[in-house]
Amino acid sequence: MAEQQQWVYLFTEGDPTNKQLLGGKGAGLAAMAQAELPVPPGFTITTEACREYYRLNRTFPEGMWSQTQQALSTVEATLHRHFGDVDTPLLVSVRSGAPLSMPGMMDTVLNLGLNDETVEGLARMTDNRRFALDAYRRFISMFSSIVLGIDREKFSNILERFVSQTPDQDESQLSITQLEDLIEAYKNLIFAELHGKTLPQDPYEQLRMAIAAVFDSWMGKRAVNYRRIYRIPDSLGTAVNIQAMVFGNLDWESGTGVAFTRNPATGEKELYGEFLLNAQGEDIVAGIRTPEPISMLETKLPDVYAQLKEVADRLEHFYKDVQDVEFTIEHRKLWLLQTRSAKRTGKAAIRIAVDMVDEEILTPTEAILRVEPQHIEQLLHPTIDPSVKATPIATGLPASPGAAAGKIVFNADEAERLAQEGEDVVLVRPETSPDDFHGMVAARAIVTARGGMTSHAAVVARGMGKPCVVGASDLRIEEGNNLLLVNGLELKRGEWLTVDGSSGNIYAGKLPTIPPQYDAYFHRFMRWADDVRTMGIRANADTPQDAQTARSFGAEGIGLCRTEHMFFGEDRLPLVREMIMAPDRGARHSALEKLLPMQRDDFYQLFKVMDGYPVTIRLLDPPLHEFLPSYEELLQSQAELKFALQKAQSIKEIDETLNQLVEQQLLLRQTERLREANPMLGHRGCRLSITYPEIAEMQSRAIFEAACKAVSEGITVIPEIMIPLVAFPEELRILTDIIHQTAKAVFAEQQITVDYSVGTMIELPRACLVADQIANIAEFFSFGTNDLTQTTLGMSRDDSARFLPNYIEHGILPEDPFRVLDAQGVGQLLQIAVDKGRSTRQDLKIGICGEHGGEPHSIHFCYSLGFDYVSCSPYRIPVARLAAAQAALQAKKNKAA
Amino acid sequence: MAEQQQWVYLFTEGDPTNKQLLGGKGAGLAAMAQAELPVPPGFTITTEACREYYRLNRTFPEGMWSQTQQALSTVEATLHRHFGDVDTPLLVSVRSGAPLSMPGMMDTVLNLGLNDETVEGLARMTDNRRFALDAYRRFISMFSSIVLGIDREKFSNILERFVSQTPDQDESQLSITQLEDLIEAYKNLIFAELHGKTLPQDPYEQLRMAIAAVFDSWMGKRAVNYRRIYRIPDSLGTAVNIQAMVFGNLDWESGTGVAFTRNPATGEKELYGEFLLNAQGEDIVAGIRTPEPISMLETKLPDVYAQLKEVADRLEHFYKDVQDVEFTIEHRKLWLLQTRSAKRTGKAAIRIAVDMVDEEILTPTEAILRVEPQHIEQLLHPTIDPSVKATPIATGLPASPGAAAGKIVFNADEAERLAQEGEDVVLVRPETSPDDFHGMVAARAIVTARGGMTSHAAVVARGMGKPCVVGASDLRIEEGNNLLLVNGLELKRGEWLTVDGSSGNIYAGKLPTIPPQYDAYFHRFMRWADDVRTMGIRANADTPQDAQTARSFGAEGIGLCRTEHMFFGEDRLPLVREMIMAPDRGARHSALEKLLPMQRDDFYQLFKVMDGYPVTIRLLDPPLHEFLPSYEELLQSQAELKFALQKAQSIKEIDETLNQLVEQQLLLRQTERLREANPMLGHRGCRLSITYPEIAEMQSRAIFEAACKAVSEGITVIPEIMIPLVAFPEELRILTDIIHQTAKAVFAEQQITVDYSVGTMIELPRACLVADQIANIAEFFSFGTNDLTQTTLGMSRDDSARFLPNYIEHGILPEDPFRVLDAQGVGQLLQIAVDKGRSTRQDLKIGICGEHGGEPHSIHFCYSLGFDYVSCSPYRIPVARLAAAQAALQAKKNKAA
Secondary structure, eight states: OTTOOOOEEETTTSOTTOHHHHHHHHHHHHHHHHTTOOOOOEEEEOHHHHHHHHHTTSOOOTTHHHHHHHHHHHHHHHHTOEETOSSSEEOEEEEEEOSSOOTTSSOEEEEETOOTTHHHHHHHHHTOHHHHHHHHHHHHHHHHHHTSOOOHHHHHHHHHHHHTTSTTSOGGGOOHHHHHHHHHHHHHHHHHHTTTOOOOOOHHHHHHHHHHHHHHHTTSHHHHHHHHHHTOOGGGOOEEEEEEOOOTTSSTTOEEEEEESSOTTTOOSSOEEEEEESOOHHHHHHTSSOOEETHHHHHHOHHHHHHHHHHHHHHHHHHSSOEEEEEEEETTEEEEEEEEEOOOOHHHHHHHHHHHHHTTSSOHHHHHHHSOHHHHHHHHSOEEOTTSOOOOSEEOEEEEOOEEEEEEESSHHHHHHHHHTTOOEEEEESSOOGGGHHHHHHOSEEEESSOOTTSHHHHHHHHHTOOEEEOOTTEEEETTTTEEEETTEEEETTOEEEEETTTTEEEESOOOEEOOOOOHHHHHHHHHHHHHOOSEEEEEOOSHHHHHHHHHTTOOSEEEEEHHHHHTSTTTHHHHHHHHHOSSHHHHHHHHHHHHHHHHHHHHHHHHHTTTSEEEEEOOOSOGGGGSOOHHHHHHHHHHHHHHHHHOOSHHHHHHHHHHHHHHHHHHHHHHHHOOSSGGGSSOTHHHHHHOHHHHHHHHHHHHHHHHHHHHTTOOOEEEEEEOSOOSHHHHHHHHHHHHHHHHHHHHHHTOOOOOEEEEEEOSHHHHHTHHHHTTTOSEEEEOHHHHHHHHHTOOTTTGGGTHHHHHHTTSSSSOTTTSOOTTTHHHHHHHHHHHHHHHOTTOEEEEOSGGGGOHHHHHHHHHTTOSEEEEOGGGHHHHHHHHHHHHHHHHHHHHO | OTTOOOOEEETTTSOTTOHHHHHHHHHHHHHHHHTTOOOOOEEEEOHHHHHHHHHTTSOOOTTHHHHHHHHHHHHHHHHTOEETOSSSEEOEEEEEEOSSOOTTSSOEEEEETOOTTHHHHHHHHHTOHHHHHHHHHHHHHHHHHHTSOOOHHHHHHHHHHHHTTSTTSOGGGOOHHHHHHHHHHHHHHHHHHTTTOOOOOOHHHHHHHHHHHHHHHTTSHHHHHHHHHHTOOGGGOOEEEEEEOOOTTSSTTOEEEEEESSOTTTOOSSOEEEEEESOOHHHHHHTSSOOEETHHHHHHOHHHHHHHHHHHHHHHHHHSSOEEEEEEEETTEEEEEEEEEOOOOHHHHHHHHHHHHHTTSSOHHHHHHHSOHHHHHHHHSOEEOTTSOOOOSEEOEEEEOOEEEEEEESSHHHHHHHHHTTOOEEEEESSOOGGGHHHHHHOSEEEESSOOTTSHHHHHHHHHTOOEEEOOTTEEEETTTTEEEETTEEEETTOEEEEETTTTEEEESOOOEEOOOOOHHHHHHHHHHHHHOOSEEEEEOOSHHHHHHHHHTTOOSEEEEEHHHHHTSTTTHHHHHHHHHOSSHHHHHHHHHHHHHHHHHHHHHHHHHTTTSEEEEEOOOSOGGGGSOOHHHHHHHHHHHHHHHHHOOSHHHHHHHHHHHHHHHHHHHHHHHHOOSSGGGSSOTHHHHHHOHHHHHHHHHHHHHHHHHHHHTTOOOEEEEEEOSOOSHHHHHHHHHHHHHHHHHHHHHHTOOOOOEEEEEEOSHHHHHTHHHHTTTOSEEEEOHHHHHHHHHTOOTTTGGGTHHHHHHTTSSSSOTTTSOOTTTHHHHHHHHHHHHHHHOTTOEEEEOSGGGGOHHHHHHHHHTTOSEEEEOGGGHHHHHHHHHHHHHHHHHHHHO
């Protein structure tokens, strides 16, 4: 018998690291028990036993049952209660626990050990017959449905009938008599369903059956399906945890509660939570009695409070994290029912991490891994006051985080005017175009009815760190009537709207918001992150203001300055249009000449702000028609003008209308000429400068003249000129030649030489595939993963809203690939490009400047490929700093393992 | 001295296979000389000598000069003329000749050996002082500019002055006195330029200098640049060929001419060409005297004609190809100046290849390699009669080959009406849309002002094998006025237009065309090709008519049936629109129900025509808005209706207009909803059926019901269902499940089971990258290289016309990547997909159905990757059959080598 296999482990003896054997829950309970935390005693039947159970055609392996009985008697001895005893009945819970978490997929039986006799013992022990009967009727229905296989609904129907007779149709109002009748009715049901058999009264029989039922649930339909989806092998098996039940409703020195070891909202080191005396956990949930704040426990049961404080401390040292604890007090004795890492606000996460370092619970390195990137993000934007309850009137895509309220306006000019008068406004548009830019600047928040996560509105708003919700398709905007119609609601211009760009929710009215706060904790924490991270963090910033923001958030350079955003300025757009409309090279040249001093000043200001840091400037990228009014608008206005012509009364009116018509027609013709079927794949990026080299010439001249001016004032400039949308090495060679020639000319004129580099944006599959040839010319690569995702997946960001949600829902795609980099697909091209690029040029600098550069999973992926830096919008820089630090730590950990 | 290296080889002694040593030209001359073809004698100074020349800092290697003199004396002895001799002067040409062809990159000196004395000897020998002086003045300017380095322009300027004094400003009118004066003027120029030095009179000195000049030209700027572009190593060096000059103007038993060894237009075995007696080659070019047909030579100099016939025969056996020969007769002796493979028509190419097999000059295998794929293409389409000289009024892109003439019409309805009346019409449109389909069917040819090689017009026209020119941007179409304006010309509706879709040319008026001919030669030749090719050839065919054509051209299956083309039929479009406009699933279903019998019949007819051959059917692919009117048109018509409403006079008129307006608005709203920023990357392909599974259900049901019906009639059907635009394996799994379920249901209903397979079109980069996962599900891959090229290059076919020509011109791209597969870029993805796909499924069937499937270079590439078949438009099938045969032969050859 000495050689018999051990199938059962007390919580105090199992190996807490052996999840494979004990299951996740069993290992956790073993860990707590062995850390001498006050968990109710119990034991685990191993996964091995489960596997053996199946091997033996669903019979218990030899020795398992006797070991179970033996473990149970240890539990009895510990608690001085006895299983099946009518005076001090020991009740247990029977729970599944697989090596991998399968939440809700398998079965649990509570209050096992109750029968017609022990229920009376429980009544006496708790001095609460109603409680005992209630526990019994719950046990009966639970056991019957899970173990005996009777349809759960049949019990519900009976219960429903009794509940309907209570004053408020409330379970908790069932009287003792009603409960007695209910139990009787349940028993009759079982008798009928089992053809004369009854609920087993022998607690050991109950236990045996419950264990078998948990084993059986491993091969239940739900569990098998779940495992198929998550690719968990059937061979693992589940453990069974049997644990004593404790009661908070024994007397007024018992109770139940929930406690956070620190304040989860602020991070302050204080017990936080609530409790109820003489109550069970579900009483808190039911909300019949109002729980008291945890601080009151100190007054009422000071020794229990002391136990809780001590346990909280031990928990935090044990788990090295703030805990969210469910506890029960039974006769002044504290029992932990469950503990888990506490959810917390961003502010709390950082303060706790920093405090725990000071308390030597964590090292700074561990602290970095304790804070999630989204905590940081939360911290950086205003949020709607969580104490306010409000129902959104519509929900769109969360395009740019943060919350703000303002008065509704329907066009950019009005937004600007009202903002100048000191009003807070929210700009509501069907979608935005460059023409709306000044209105977006003026607004507190932006809402569009159309467009995706990378529509114009979304990109511009993120750049400005302004709350924005796009694609809120429930909105109907009647611009002419100054009306916003939302699901039957009618909002007029000037009414208040609150926009939560973090959730995509839109609320009628003005909700209070909480401003972001960066305190000393934040700065200390971020410094630790910076200490361990190895990847550089740069910002996508187009203006000196953006650059300033980026610097203040810790950017170590600009990874993407989109020069076209400079072209959209109100003073620039007419000149850009002049250039586009130019009938020949000369006219184009002269328009560009006028743009030159403006661009030069843009760059000069940028260099000034980024003194000592690299500034990556991308040459003009978008197709030229983006700078013209939309074709449809022009068609429309032409039709209107023709109509006006018909109705014109005077010669003067006719003349004026005719003049307008002619002008419009010119614009229309050019727009028509430039219109593209697929602008994303059209005449843009470096293709523009191949066709019109004078654009590249003007832009590089502006860069070099600005650089010279800055240098002459003692500023350190590190310009990196980036050529977009390269597919062929020769494109890069031609434009690099132009840039070098321009540099040479400017340096000669200015008698100053500035170090600079020329590289390319890798954003087309072909560029990845010929990266070895491209790296012959390019001094750096910056991955434009937005466009690379579009081309690799053949999926337009703007158009994917019609099917992408459906795709994610169907699990065809795990995530929005425009938010989280598609590592399996696009990632392969990145890998190819990095390998090939560095095969030609070992020290090739590699970065990313797509939206993914600020997304933690994608940052981890970039790190794994050996990127030198990531670049993201200024407001995501702290997120990226943390993610980069975590990536470095994770890699170190993996290497060590 | 015996050990001295050999730097010089007589044509009769060099190794003709050693191009590396003798250069291309030298090896060619050696081959001809050693085949005892009558080439003027001469010798080659080796590339080794050139390399040594540079190693020795531009001095001749030891022994080279003495070997040169010795070889020259052998030439003197052969011809009985003497270098520098005043009575029988031997003149030579000095030409470069590198191992790789570098046309025009290096220098040549003719008539070397002339000086003030030998020129008189030449005059006496030719009895033509004018000729001798003319040769001398040419020699002086050539030698001076090339060898002495005097600016060529200075000689041109002097010549210009003399020419201006002739009656017709014509060089050939210079009198003897003028020539003497010109030579004097040249000498003065040299004297001035060289500061008192003169043109060397010693022929040996001339020769020495000329050889050095040819060596020097190897490192000249032109040659170095050329080598840089074509990656030819500088280390190769050039050979120098020195060859005796012969004179066709010695007397009336001398002459010059050009002869084809067979008729290059028809392929008939007869000498073909023309000659002039007592003349030099340039006299034929100058066109002063009219040459006589070669047959006249038999009468005038029968022995020379016999020599020519014999030489022609020897040439053909030697080169195994028909030759285009330049010859000179000097005193009844025939000399070959040059011979090369003759350009020929497609008809001739095939006849010659077949005849040469019968004459045992070629094996069938060799014959296959002698015909170019474009020869076949030429043969398959009508061509404009080459005897007619006409100037095009405009040129566009050659979208679909062949020539046709017809009366101009500006809309599809009129095209149809006139065609029904028996008129030949050419449909002229700004661009075509599915609405124009019936007009395209009716027209002889199609012309559009906009669009690229794969615009709607181009694709549809190629499918129909109809001449089409697209993107003819000089055309201004005033549809309202029924006018076509082209570069100042005004053509009215009903006027004749001739369209050459092979060249892209458009001509006013009706030009005669020659119909295509498939004769016995063609069929014999194609059978040989089929015997050696290993890749299957399928057709892209959407209708039974297309399929019939494809079969008649030798298709072995349908590789792509685009089901959407069936949806564009006039009876279908309203139903398709009904489906698109359906407000819910039920309505959509009922519209699809109505389409089902039509689709079923489509497929049944296809299966019937393709009895025994596989038919690959692609599920619906294009975005749904393609089936709706264009958004702009709707906007326009709405504006017009509103205008009409204003002017309406009666209640009835108002009511009618209002009704129209409402209907239009509904259409407009749906069009607006479906409109996409980048339709190419939008809601299309398998994404449609993921969103609307009922489309895939209907289509697969139609396929299986049709298959069952066909099988029940004894037809052998091999359906291959193809799912387009897959990026994620899960897309394929979902749709494959639907297809299998539908198949099961239909087979059960029909009590018939049909073998079928389900595969996918690989047309996105991501699909290539995860091809291993995709091949788990797909039973075949068919590469859609049109879309794959668009996404890999980030280049829209429709929009690339604005920059692509510029790109090809700049050498950024060697070819239009939509015509010739971009092997370097897109090709890598193909390679990855093939490797990964076959790693999962060894017997994966792989084909291509993009436009590249009919393009010879691309076919070679597909062969190299191990494709099972290529699929192309019916009219390209013979081209593909030949290209596939050549690819197989080429691979065998490469393997052997």
